[in-house]
Amino acid sequence: MSDRVHALEESACRIRRHALDMGEAQGQGYIGQALGLADVLAVVYGDRLRFQPWDPDWPERDRFLLSIGHYAIALYAALAEAGIVDVAELETYGADESRLPMSGMASYTPGMEISGGSLGHGLGVATGMALGLRQRGNPARVYDLLSDGELDEGSTWEAALACAHHELDNVTAIVDVNALQADGPTSGVLRIEPLTAKWESFGWRAIRVDGNDIPGLLAAFDELAAHRGSPSVLICDTRVGRGVPLLENREKAHFMRVESHEWQIARDQLEETYA
Amino acid sequence: MTTSTKKRLTTSAMIASFADEGQRTTSAPFGHALAGLAEQRPEIVGLSADLAKYTDMHVFREAYPDRFYQMGMAEQAMLGTAAGMAEVGLLPFASTYSVFATRRAYDFLCLDIAEPGLNVNVVGGLPGLTTGYGPSHQATEDLAILRGMPGLTIVDPCDSVDIEQAVPELADTSGPTYLRLLRGSVPTVLDEYDYRFRLGEAAELRGGRDVLMISTGLMTMRALQAAQELASDNVDVAVLHVPTIKPLDREAILREVAGDRLVMTLENHAVVGGLAESVASCLAFAGAGKRIVPIGLPDEFLAAGALPTLHDRYGLSASAIAARTREELA
Numbered sequence: 001m002s003d004r005v006h007a008l009e010e011s012a013c014r015i016r017r018h019a020l021d022m023g024e025a026q027g028q029g030y031i032g033q034a035l036g037l038a039d040v041l042a043v044v045y046g047d048r049l050r051f052q053p054w055d056p057d058w059p060e061r062d063r064f065l066l067s068i069g070h071y072a073i074a075l076y077a078a079l080a081e082a083g084i085v086d087v088a089e090l091e092t093y094g095a096d097e098s099r100l101p102m103s104g105m106a107s108y109t110p111g112m113e114i115s116g117g118s119l120g121h122g123l124g125v126a127t128g129m130a131l132g133l134r135q136r137g138n139p140a141r142v143y144d145l146l147s148d149g150e151l152d153e154g155s156t157w158e159a160a161l162a163c164a165h166h167e168l169d170n171v172t173a174i175v176d177v178n179a180l181q182a183d184g185p186t187s188g189v190l191r192i193e194p195l196t197a198k199w200e201s202f203g204w205r206a207i208r209v210d211g212n213d214i215p216g217l218l219a220a221f222d223e224l225a226a227h228r229g230s231p232s233v234l235i236c237d238t239r240v241g242r243g244v245p246l247l248e249n250r251e252k253a254h255f256m257r258v259e260s261h262e263w264q265i266a267r268d269q270l271e272e273t274y275a
Numbered sequence: 276m277t278t279s280t281k282k283r284l285t286t287s288a289m290i291a292s293f294a295d296e297g298q299r300t301t302s303a304p305f306g307h308a309l310a311g312l313a314e315q316r317p318e319i320v321g322l323s324a325d326l327a328k329y330t331d332m333h334v335f336r337e338a339y340p341d342r343f344y345q346m347g348m349a350e351q352a353m354l355g356t357a358a359g360m361a362e363v364g365l366l367p368f369a370s371t372y373s374v375f376a377t378r379r380a381y382d383f384l385c386l387d388i389a390e391p392g393l394n395v396n397v398v399g400g401l402p403g404l405t406t407g408y409g410p411s412h413q414a415t416e417d418l419a420i421l422r423g424m425p426g427l428t429i430v431d432p433c434d435s436v437d438i439e440q441a442v443p444e445l446a447d448t449s450g451p452t453y454l455r456l457l458r459g460s461v462p463t464v465l466d467e468y469d470y471r472f473r474l475g476e477a478a479e480l481r482g483g484r485d486v487l488m489i490s491t492g493l494m495t496m497r498a499l500q501a502a503q504e505l506a507s508d509n510v511d512v513a514v515l516h517v518p519t520i521k522p523l524d525r526e527a528i529l530r531e532v533a534g535d536r537l538v539m540t541l542e543n544h545a546v547v548g549g550l551a552e553s554v555a556s557c558l559a560f561a562g563a564g565k566r567i568v569p570i571g572l573p574d575e576f577l578a579a580g581a582l583p584t585l586h587d588r589y590g591l592s593a594s595a596i597a598a599r600t601r602e603e604l605a
Contacts, residue, residue: 059364106391113362118386124355131344131356132363135320142359147439155383158352162310 004047008214011081012042013274016243018077020270022093022100024263029094029102032247032256033147035073036178036212036238041078042216044143044174045168048225053083056110063129065113065144067122068176072104075112084111120153122146123173127159130168145174149181151192157202164203171231172224173204176211178238182254199233211236243273292460292491293405294576294580295306300460301435305398306334308442309368313339316446320360320368322346323446324353330370331402331458344477350380357395358387366394366446373399373414373455377421388451389424395452396445402431402455403492403543404572404589409579415572418520419548421453428474430521431492431543431550436465437518440472448474455543456490464496470516477524483513486533486600490541491517491550494570499592505600512600520550525557532558532565537603539568543591547569568603570596 001009019034044064051061066075076093079085085100092098099108103117114125132231133140145267163171177195179186199206205227209216217236224232240256241247241270244266247256258266294300313319313335321327325348337342346353350371357367369376376384376399388395400418406412421429428448432438438457445452447585468480480495481502490498495516501521502512514530517524532538542550551569558565586592590599 114388115390118382120351121355121383121387124352124383125359125362127352128356128359128361128367129363130359132320132360132365135342136364143401155351155355158347158349159355162349162352162356166344184559 005214005218008042008046009274010216013044013270015042015074015077015081015242016270017267018080018087018090019073020244020263020266022073022076022090023258025091026094027260028100028255028257029073030070030255031073031254031258032166032240032253033071033176033178034077035244035247036240036242037071037074037176038077038243039212039214040174040176040217040238041074041237042081043214043221045078045082047218048221049143050140051082051084056084060138062139062140063113063126063142065116065122065126065142066104067114067116067144068119068147068150069104069115069117070102071145071147072100072102076100076109077105079109079111082111085109088105119150120155123156123159123163126171126173127162127166127168130163131166132166132172134170141170141172143172143174145176145198148175148177148179148186148192148195149189150191151175160199160202160204168231169228169231173231173233175233175235177235180240180254195235199235203230205230205232206235208235208237211238212242244269283379284584293586294460294462299463301459301463303331303334303458304435304438304455305442305458305459306331306408308439309335310338311429312443312446316366318364318366319446320365320367322353322357322366322367324348324350324371324375326371326400329458330398330456332370332398348470350375351383354383354395354397355387358383358391358393361388361395362391368396368398368557370398370456370458371418372412373402374412376453377414377417381420384451385424389426392426392450394449397451397453398456399453400458404577404585404591405493405543405582407418407580407582407585410576413577415577416548417455418544418550422521422548422553426450427521430474430518431455431520432457432472433493433495433516434464434480435461436463436470437472441474441518444472444474462496464499472518473525475522477515477517477521477527480516481512481516483536485510485536485604486512487515487536487538488512488541489515489517489528489531489538489550489554491520492543494533494541494543494591497591497593497596501596501600502597503550504593504597508601510600510604517550520553523553523557525561528554528557529561532563534539537568537600538565539570539600539603541570541596543600544571545574547574570599
C-alpha cells in the first residue's frame with residue numbers, strides 16, 4: 001500500500017470514528033450513510049480539495065457542496081478531520097445552540113457552503129458558482145455531493161443540462177449510490193439506473209467506482225482532474241454501515257436506529273476492521 | 276351589424292402592452308435600466324429561462340453578451356444558478372414570467388436565495404392580469420405566494436419611471452428582491468408628478484378630501500385616471516402609491532387612513548394575500564379599525580381574452596374604479 005493510500009485509509013477510519021461518536025450523542029442519525037461515505041470524504045478532503053482550514057472563506061478555495069443536507073453528520077466528521085472544525089466540538093452535534101445541526105446549514109457551520117436538505121438544490125447552486133468563478137477568472141473548482149435518491153428530483157437534471165451546456169469543466173458531481181432511500185431500496189422507489197449512461201447522455205464525463213475502494217477513488221479522481229471541456233461525475237457505489245459489521249449487516253434502513261449499548265460494540269468493530 | 280366595422284380586440288394583439296391608446300410609453304425600461312447600471316457595476320450579470328426577449332432582458336444581453344447566461348426553460352436551475360453566482364460575488368438579475376418564478380421555482384427562491392440572504396434580483400414578467408393567455412400565464416397570486424418569504428423585498432412598479440429608478444435600488448439592496456416587471460411599451464406616467472421611487476416608501480401623488488386610494492403597480496396609473504374622472508363629479512380623491520409591497524410603509528399608510536375618507540386599495544393582484552390584506556393587517560395590528568374597499572382581481576382563475584376586455588370585466592379599468600367609487604359614496 002502506498003503512503004498516499006495508507007494515510008487516507010487512516011483518515012477514513014477517523015472520519016468513521018467521529019461519525020460514531022456523534023451518532024451516540026444523538027442516539028440515532030444517518031450513521032449508516034456516514035460510514036458508507038467515509039472513504040469518499042477522506043479522499044476528497046485529504047487529496048482533492050484546495051482549502052485553508054484556518055480560513056473557510058478563502059476566495060480561492062474549492063467549494064464542496066453538501067446537497068444532501070441530512071448527511072451533515074458525515075461532513076462534520078470530515079470537517080473535523082480536515083481541521084476546519086475542532087474534534088471536541090463534534091460532541092455538540094444536534095444539541096441546542098450547536099454549530100452542528102442535524103441537517104447542514106451554511107450559516108451555522110464553517111466549511112458548510114450551502115444549506116442542503118431540500119433535495120435537488122446543490123447542483124443548481126454549483127452551476128452558478130462554477131459560472132461565476134469562471135467569469136471572475138478564479139481557478140477554484142466546485143464539487144457537489146448528491147445521493148442516488150436525490151436523482152429523483154427533476155431540478156438535478158435541469159442543472160445537469162446547464163452544466164453541460166455551459167461546458168463547466170470546473171464542476172465535479174459525486175453521486176453516493178447506496179441504493180437506499182427513505183421508502184426503501186432505490187430500485188423499488190423509482191428506478192434510476194443505468195446511471196453512467198444517463199449522465200453521459202446528459203453530456204457529462206462519467207466514471208463509476210467502488211466508493212469504498214480508496215485506490216480506485218484516487219485513480220478516478222486523477223482521471224477526472226485531467227478532463228476538459230465538460231463537467232465530470234464520479235458515481236460511487238458505497239455500502240451502508242461500511243467498516244462496522246454490526247451495522248453493515250443490519251437490515252438496511254435509511255434512518256438507522258442503534259441501541260445505546262451498541263455504540264461501543266460498533267467502535268470496537270471499527271478498530272478491528274482497521275487493525 | 277354594427278360590430279362589423281369595429282376592430283375586434285384579440286388576445287395576441289394585447290399581450291405586449293396594457294398602455295391606453297395614445298398614451299406616452301417608454302420601450303423596455305427594465306432592460307435599458309439594467310444595461311445602464313451594468314456599465315458602472317461589472318459584477319452585474321443577467322440570466323433568463325428562455326424568456327430574455329419577453330422580459331426585456333434582451334437589451335442587457337445585446338449590450339453585455341458575455342455577462343448574460345441563457346439557462347433554458349429551467350426556472351429551478353436558473354434560480355439555483357443565480358444563488359451560486361451571488362455566492363461567489365456576482366450580482367444577478369434573473370428573469371422569467373412571474374408564474375414560473377413563483378409557482379414553479381418557489382423552493383429555489385426560498386432556500387437557495389432568500390434563506391442565505393443573497394443579493395439576487397428576480398424579475399417576473401406578466402404579473403397579475405397583464406396577459407390574456409389565461410391562468411397558465413396570469414400571476415394573479417404571486418404576491419400572496421411571496422409575501423411570507425422572510426427577507427424578500429417585493430416591488431410592484433407603476434410605470435417606466437418607477438422601473439428605471441427601482442433597478443439601481445434593487446441592486447443596492449443587500450438581500451433578495453422580486454420585481455413585478457412591466458415590459459415592452461410601458462406607460463410613462465409618474466414623471467408628471469413630484470415623485471421619486473424610494474425603496475420601502477409610499478408616496479402621495481395627489482391629495483384629496485373624500486377618498487383615499489392606496490394603490491400599487493399599474494393600478495396607480497388607473498387610480499390617477501379614475502381620480503381625474505371623479506374630479507369632474509366634484510369627488511376629491513387622494514392617491515397613495517405603494518410601490519414596495521414588502522417591507523410595507525406602514526407609517527405612511529396609518530398616517531393617511533386617519534380621518535374619515537373612504538379608503539380603497541387597488542392592486543393588479545387577487546384580493547387574497549396582496550395589497551388589500553397587507554393594508555388590512557397593518558390597520559388591524561395597529562388597532563386602527565377601518566373599513567377598506569378592495570379593488571383587485573377575484574379569488575378565481577381568470578378568463579382568457581383581450582386585456583382591455585378583461586380589465587373592464589374584473590374591475591381594474593379606470594372607468595370601473597370610478598363607478599365603484601361612486602357606488603361606495605352613494
